[in-house]
Amino acid sequence: SWFVRVTDFKxxxxxxxxxxxxxxxxxxxxxxxxxxxxxxxxxxxxxxYWGSPIPIWKSDDPAHPREDVYGSLAELERDF
Structure with missing residues (x-):
């Protein structure tokens, strides 16, 4: 799961x-x-089932581990 650490800015x-x-x-x-x-x-x-997509791509390839978080379509298009 992905969490927003609300307690940090509560x-x-x-x-x-x-x-x-x-x-x-x-x-x-x-x-x-x-x-x-x-x-x-x-x-x-x-x-x-009605969840919102989260703009995060996480590789499951142990040879190429990476985790990318996208803030715009331009960033997503740049990588893919």
Whole structure:
């Protein structure tokens, strides 16, 4: 599985939430604020039939190990 390490920037998200003027105001410390407080590392590659493709290519050839993450179609076209 591939994860986003949310715990690395959770404190920053909580601090930024305090700077937002939410409408309605109770969202800041209500449902959204509570979600931020309990934020955990997030699996972005769950095995589900409706899953989103992740732009990562990982070689299974031990003679040529590599792992590439693509941020644009141009990067993908450049390599393939």
């Amino acid at each position: 404190d920053r998200m909580l601090a930024n939430n305090e700077q937002i003027d939410w409408v309605p105001e109770n969202v800041k410390h209500g449902q959204f604020g509570k979600w931020l407080e309990g934020a955990r590392d997030w699996s972005i590659s769950r095995n589900r």
